[in-house]
Amino acid sequence: LPESFDWRDQGAVTEVKDQGACGSCWAFSTTGAVEGSNFIATGKLISLSEQQLVDCDHVCDPVDPLSCDSGCNGGLMTNAYEYIKQAGGLEKEADYKYTAQDGKCKFDSNKLVVKVANFTEVPVDEAQMGAYLVNYGPLAVGINAAFMQTYIGGVSCPLICSKRNIDHGVLIVGYGARGFTPVRLSYKPYWIIKNSWGKSWGEEGYYKLCRGYGECGISTMVSSVAAIAVID
Numbered sequence: 001l002p003e004s005f006d007w008r009d010q011g012a013v014t015e016v017k018d019q020g021a022c023g024s025c026w027a028f029s030t031t032g033a034v035e036g037s038n039f040i041a042t043g044k045l046i047s048l049s050e051q052q053l054v055d056c057d058h059v060c061d062p063v064d065p066l067s068c069d070s071g072c073n074g075g076l077m078t079n080a081y082e083y084i085k086q087a088g089g090l091e092k093e094a095d096y097k098y099t100a101q102d103g104k105c106k107f108d109s110n111k112l113v114v115k116v117a118n119f120t121e122v123p124v125d126e127a128q129m130g131a132y133l134v135n136y137g138p139l140a141v142g143i144n145a146a147f148m149q150t151y152i153g154g155v156s157c158p159l160i161c162s163k164r165n166i167d168h169g170v171l172i173v174g175y176g177a178r179g180f181t182p183v184r185l186s187y188k189p190y191w192i193i194k195n196s197w198g199k200s201w202g203e204e205g206y207y208k209l210c211r212g213y214g215e216c217g218i219s220t221m222v223s224s225v226a227a228i229a230v231i232d
């Protein structure tokens with residue numbers, strides 16, 4: 001496994017987006033994972049529609065039927081993958097634009113560009129997450145975002161970030177480690193996380209979270225688009 005890896009260097013990640021005043025983080029995490037897998041499968045980077053998920057995806061979690069995807073009121077990436085499989089795929093961002101509010105479903109099956117054949121939940125520990133990332137592409141993860149609101153840059157490693165209150169969906173696009181020094185005292189491995197709160201948040205929209213401690217529950221709800229069938 002390489003010491004550091006970043007899917008942005010391969011051109012597999014679209015620009016940082018902004019969900020606005022709408023609890024649709026789950027939809028951005030999902031499109032990010034599908035955009036990455038689609039790039040790996042086709043070499044083409046296509047920005048995909050979160051609004052289609054916000055308006056049209058009301059899939060419920062099979063385990064917890066009360067937890068259904070509900071647009072600006074929250075959702076789960078694993079439910080969203082199921083929706084994409086059932087709906088037949090996703091439209092481009094340009095064809096189904098983001099409005100940051102719940103709307104009537106305007107799905108047009110003639111405009112599908114990407115079809116998800118299958119997805120996997122990644123039940124591994126943080127050490128193996130790097131291998132999944134390198135092999136399958138960016139990972140959609142749930143995280144406790146308590147310390148993200150005050151984040152302004154650098155490697156965040158909050159000591160008391162609960163692993164249980166997972167409340168935000170984001171995308172791991174890579175990993176690295178600050179401080180490659182012989183003494184390795186300041187060696188701080190981190191995950192490179194794409195957020196959906198605009199480019200002015202964090203480091204141009206990105207969050208660096210320390211790696212190896214299961215920080216903020218980063219390794220508890222991990223999923224990736226294992227198999228993607230492409231249209232066009």
Ligand SMILES: CCC[C@@H](/C=C/S(=O)(=O)c1ccccc1)NC(=O)[C@H](Cc1ccccc1)NC(=O)N1CCC(N2CCOCC2)CC1
Binds near residue numbers: 025
């Ligand atoms: C109101 C939902 C807010 C939204 C994210 C908003 S946010 O703006 O990114 C943000 C997050 C944290 C701090 C501040 C701001 N969070 C979610 O959608 C998170 C994302 C997530 C959590 C756990 C694992 C994976 C992904 N999902 C959730 O919070 N849930 C899934 C849907 C569920 N509902 C059940 C009843 O019907 C309505 C929906 C509620 C729990």
